[in-house]
Amino acid sequence: MDLHPASKFTFEQLTNAYNETRVDYLVPMPMNVARLMEYCRVYDVSLEHSCVAVEGDVMLGLGMLGVRQGRGWITRLGVLPAGRRKGTGSALMEGLIGAAQDEGLDMMWLEVIKGNDPAYQLFQKYGFKETRELIVARRAPKTQFNQEVFDKVKRITTLNHEDAIILLAHREERPNWLNETESQQNVRNLSALLVELKNGGRGWVTYHAGLLQLTRLIVEVTVGDPVEVTEAILTVLHQRHRRQDSIAENLCEDQTWLGFQKAGYFDSFRRIEMKRPL
Numbered sequence: 001m002d003l004h005p006a007s008k009f010t011f012e013q014l015t016n017a018y019n020e021t022r023v024d025y026l027v028p029m030p031m032n033v034a035r036l037m038e039y040c041r042v043y044d045v046s047l048e049h050s051c052v053a054v055e056g057d058v059m060l061g062l063g064m065l066g067v068r069q070g071r072g073w074i075t076r077l078g079v080l081p082a083g084r085r086k087g088t089g090s091a092l093m094e095g096l097i098g099a100a101q102d103e104g105l106d107m108m109w110l111e112v113i114k115g116n117d118p119a120y121q122l123f124q125k126y127g128f129k130e131t132r133e134l135i136v137a138r139r140a141p142k143t144q145f146n147q148e149v150f151d152k153v154k155r156i157t158t159l160n161h162e163d164a165i166i167l168l169a170h171r172e173e174r175p176n177w178l179n180e181t182e183s184q185q186n187v188r189n190l191s192a193l194l195v196e197l198k199n200g201g202r203g204w205v206t207y208h209a210g211l212l213q214l215t216r217l218i219v220e221v222t223v224g225d226p227v228e229v230t231e232a233i234l235t236v237l238h239q240r241h242r243r244q245d246s247i248a249e250n251l252c253e254d255q256t257w258l259g260f261q262k263a264g265y266f267d268s269f270r271r272i273e274m275k276r277p278l
């Protein structure tokens with residue numbers, strides 16, 4: 001088996017191989033070529049630093065590496081079901097760690113879906129340690145809203161993409177790779193709402209409004225009770241976007257999450273974030 005840089009392959013070949021590695025995955029996540037290209041662009045995936053394992057002319061598996069100032073991020077790692085437990089996953093990990101070392105990065109990050117024991121064991125074997133658990137939450141559209149929550153709101157300010165990026169750049173909490181300002185900057189047309197409550201509470205939400213779905217939601221409470229302010233911000237948001245369902249990725253289990261739940265979000269699945277110094 002040989003390792004090659006992913007840049008030697010077309011996006012079509014990479015997408016096909018990726019989909020084959022995920023046929024039996026815990027949370028089905030098939031990709032198409034356009035989505036994989038978008039994924040690589042938004043998350044700064046470097047195909048030169050990403051690896052494909054090949055035997056003859058058969059692709060056995062692949063792993064990708066995002067690269068940002070001193071940091072690397074392992075993603076899309078997978079081996080085709082028929083070729084597992086023969087050392088391919090290990091070879092890909094060694095290729096990715098080697099590429100990160102050659103690039104002079106200090107720290108590597110990744111996430112693994114909670115319950116994916118083979119991948120968790122593999123990452124532990126390569127020195128990755130858990131940092132935190134992250135929640136992927138969803139919400140169905142609703143037509144009814146709690147008037148009591150609106151009665152608490154004093155002022156709503158709508159902001160554009162540039163303002164949203166400024167808010168994100170000044171966050172208190174350490175964001176996960178998916179939610180880092182670098183990722184959000186690469187997304188086009190983010191929107192934001194600043195919400196102030198009559199009791200002095202305030203905070204904001206940044207998001208991307210698609211036709212059918214709100215994505216890339218990030219909430220920060222700057223003043224006041226995190227549960228109350230989060231619920232108010234999200235109620236205002238969803239009243240403005242009644243038709244879309246919503247997905248909020250990689251939330252921490254904290255007071256803000258309680259506010260998300262009060263606004264109708266439920267826990268879809270969880271990821272374990274892990275890191276390893278280089």
Ligand SMILES: CC(C)(COP(=O)(O)OP(=O)(O)OC[C@H]1O[C@@H](n2cnc3c(N)ncnc32)[C@H](O)[C@@H]1OP(=O)(O)O)[C@@H](O)C(=O)NCCC(=O)NCCS
Pocket residue numbers: 021022025076077078079080083084085086087088089090091111112113116117118119121122125
């Ligand atoms: C996780 C995955 C990449 C491992 O690939 P692989 O080629 O089977 O891995 P290897 O043969 O190199 O095994 C290396 C280590 O992984 C762990 N591992 C692999 N399969 C395992 C299993 N079924 N149960 C427990 N540990 C397992 C072990 O620690 C193993 O070391 P060991 O052989 O000394 O026990 C593969 O199972 C896969 O593609 N799964 C589906 C996609 C996926 O989960 N990707 C990760 C997303 S975060």
